[in-house]
Amino acid sequence: MSSSKSVDMQQMRDIDITKKKVRWGEWMIESSLALCATISVVTTAVIIFILAKESMGFFQVVVPADFFFGTSWVPLLEPSSYGVLPLLWGTLLITFGAALFAIPTGLASAIYLSEYASPRTRSIVKPVLEVLAGIPTVVYGYFALTFVTPLLRMLMPELQVFNALSGAIVVGIMILPTIATLSDNALRAVPDSLRQGAYALGATSYEVTTRVVVPAGLSGVMASFLLAISRAIGETMAVTLAAGATPNLSFTFLESIQTMTAYIVQVSMGDTPAGGIAYQTLFAVAAFLFVITLILNIVSQWILSKFREEYE
Amino acid sequence: MMTNQNCAQNLELVSGQLFTDEVILDIDDVTISYSGNPAVKSVSFPIAKNKITSIIGPSGCGKSTLLRSINRMNDFVEGVTVQGQLSYCGHDVYSSEIDPVEVRRNIGMVFQKPNPFPKTIYKNISWGPVINGYKGSTDELVEKSLRQAALWEEVKDRLHESALSLSGGQQQRLCIARALAMEPDILLMDEPCSALDPISTSHIEDLLFELKARYTIVIVTHNMQQAARISDYTAFLEMGDLIEFGVTDQLFTRPSQRRTEEYVTGRFG
Numbered sequence: 001m002s003s004s005k006s007v008d009m010q011q012m013r014d015i016d017i018t019k020k021k022v023r024w025g026e027w028m029i030e031s032s033l034a035l036c037a038t039i040s041v042v043t044t045a046v047i048i049f050i051l052a053k054e055s056m057g058f059f060q061v062v063v064p065a066d067f068f069f070g071t072s073w074v075p076l077l078e079p080s081s082y083g084v085l086p087l088l089w090g091t092l093l094i095t096f097g098a099a100l101f102a103i104p105t106g107l108a109s110a111i112y113l114s115e116y117a118s119p120r121t122r123s124i125v126k127p128v129l130e131v132l133a134g135i136p137t138v139v140y141g142y143f144a145l146t147f148v149t150p151l152l153r154m155l156m157p158e159l160q161v162f163n164a165l166s167g168a169i170v171v172g173i174m175i176l177p178t179i180a181t182l183s184d185n186a187l188r189a190v191p192d193s194l195r196q197g198a199y200a201l202g203a204t205s206y207e208v209t210t211r212v213v214v215p216a217g218l219s220g221v222m223a224s225f226l227l228a229i230s231r232a233i234g235e236t237m238a239v240t241l242a243a244g245a246t247p248n249l250s251f252t253f254l255e256s257i258q259t260m261t262a263y264i265v266q267v268s269m270g271d272t273p274a275g276g277i278a279y280q281t282l283f284a285v286a287a288f289l290f291v292i293t294l295i296l297n298i299v300s301q302w303i304l305s306k307f308r309e310e311y312e
Numbered sequence: 313m314m315t316n317q318n319c320a321q322n323l324e325l326v327s328g329q330l331f332t333d334e335v336i337l338d339i340d341d342v343t344i345s346y347s348g349n350p351a352v353k354s355v356s357f358p359i360a361k362n363k364i365t366s367i368i369g370p371s372g373c374g375k376s377t378l379l380r381s382i383n384r385m386n387d388f389v390e391g392v393t394v395q396g397q398l399s400y401c402g403h404d405v406y407s408s409e410i411d412p413v414e415v416r417r418n419i420g421m422v423f424q425k426p427n428p429f430p431k432t433i434y435k436n437i438s439w440g441p442v443i444n445g446y447k448g449s450t451d452e453l454v455e456k457s458l459r460q461a462a463l464w465e466e467v468k469d470r471l472h473e474s475a476l477s478l479s480g481g482q483q484q485r486l487c488i489a490r491a492l493a494m495e496p497d498i499l500l501m502d503e504p505c506s507a508l509d510p511i512s513t514s515h516i517e518d519l520l521f522e523l524k525a526r527y528t529i530v531i532v533t534h535n536m537q538q539a540a541r542i543s544d545y546t547a548f549l550e551m552g553d554l555i556e557f558g559v560t561d562q563l564f565t566r567p568s569q570r571r572t573e574e575y576v577t578g579r580f581g
């Protein structure tokens with residue numbers, strides 16, 4: 001930088017530091033940001049309030065024990081019963097199946113991308129994965145119905161048209177890019193000096209990857225798993241299309257099931273009158289789902305803080 | 313497995329003196345290029361067994377490049393080519409029959425910035441030997457390595473704490489201990505004291521003196537006094553060329569090249 005320029009700057013600068021200026025632009029930005037933050041806090045509070053209020057109404061009619069431990073979910077027909085376990089089971093089945101598929105595959109892809117792939121391969125694969133993550137979930141649902149299920153039925157003729165297996169598979173495919181790209185980021189954030197240190201001790205690249213890089217990036221990798229699992233739990237359209245809408249407590253992937261979110265959609269789209277018990281079941285199920293995801297989030301925060309291996 | 317036996321007894325003339333030490337590693341006409349641009353040009357000098365050899369020279373002259381080529385750490389840098397011969401006990405380190413992993417088991421390295429694994433102190437030491445199939449008692453190995461690196465007394469009560477809880481100087485000694493746990497033939501050190509305070513530095517210098525009895529040490533340093541104090545032989549590089557190699561005392565007090573004299577006396581551009 002030339003010295004003449006800095007002299008100009010000094011002459012130009014207003015040296016009266018006692019003059020306090022009101023910067024309107026800054027004030028407006030600050031206020032609008034605060035407003036946005038308030039909106040999201042208020043919205044959350046209102047949602048929680050409505051969920052709590054309507055569930056209260058529900059639990060005045062239905063005994064909580066019947067809801068939490070009942071094994072039959074027949075809310076819309078007489079004689080009705082309100083045991084949420086079949087819905088919970090459906091959600092768990094899909095989530096577990098999807099995780100079983102997506103966690104190993106996603107982690108393997110992430111390891112490949114971050115440790116083995118050439119920069120060229122990476123520059124092609126990564127955007128493709130990110131596009132996959134952006135496909136509307138209803139598309140995955142049709143993919144399950146028109147491609148995955150027919151394919152599976154050729155192998156397993158006893159498979160129902162709507163079945164948990166193909167739901168779990170497409171949800172797995174859906175969350176795979178999340179795991180792969182986020183874990184890849186976490187592994188690439190591991191400083192190269194650690195890899196070098198390991199190689200210098202006569203480690204093979206497999207040992208460096210599995211025993212230094214993955215453990216060092218574990219908090220980010222776990223975070224990607226948990227985020228993916230939350231997505232699987234909340235997934236609605238793909239599951240409804242693939243696995244149908246039959247509350248089912250049997251230990252099989254071959255039959256139709258119903259998840260908590262799928263039930264909410266089913267009832268919301270029907271003509272259930274507001275205020276009735278059937279209408280209130282929506283809020284009870286939603287509140288239950290909310291509590292489950294909240295617990296999952298808290299547990300994952302806790303796990304993350306335990307696993308955090310700081311490398312700087 | 314490479315053996316550390318049958319290292320040839322080279323007799324070479326160095327700065328007019330007969331080089332009578334046993335040569336463990338012979339750098340012979342080595343040229344190292346990054347994507348075709350040579351960073352080290354036709355460098356030749358021997359590394360004497362159980363001695364400390366220092367490599368000095370201005371920034372960017374190729375010291376790290378040369379050092380990293382010895383244990384094939386350059387393999388991880390895109391576009392590096394090595395010509396010439398680096399013979400370690402008669403084996404060319406770059407020959408196609410040589411497994412680079414095996415080379416690194418025998419030739420350890422300590423980096424400029426301490427890079428302990430984010431694991432416990434204990435695991436940092438045992439990691440290398442364990443993945444390489446060490447079957448003995450890791451407790452003993454950990455204690456022995458930490459003692460050799462003059463760190464045992466400071467950490468013996470906190471072996472299962474994270475290595476990252478140590479100070480920078482302790483971390484660097486831990487990295488030295490980690491390298492020593494592999495019982496390498498040669499220990500390469502790239503400015504191991506540059507991130508350390510004078511006290512930690514003198515700890516490590518004392519340490520190197522003791523390690524000489526069992527290991528061969530090659531050290532890159534920017535610190536002239538350090539090179540003069542600790543090393544037996546010194547190589548002076550400039551812009552990728554070896555300007556002078558010789559017995560340290562002689563290179564610092566009666567250099568045969570004018571450029572060496574200018575550099576070691578600080579009259580360097």
Ligand SMILES: Nc1ncnc2c1ncn2[C@@H]1O[C@H](COP(=O)(O)OP(=O)(O)OP(=O)(O)O)[C@@H](O)[C@H]1O
Pocket residue numbers: 346351369370371372373374375376377378389
């Ligand atoms: N990864 C790389 N890719 C391309 N060129 C490189 C790379 N690493 C080093 N170089 C070049 O090679 C030359 C020698 O670098 P080197 O790191 O060996 O120097 P040095 O003597 O260790 O310097 P310093 O004392 O600053 O550490 C420099 O010109 C540098 O720019």
Ligand SMILES: [Mg+2]
Pocket residue numbers: 375376377502
């Ligand atoms: Mg260097």
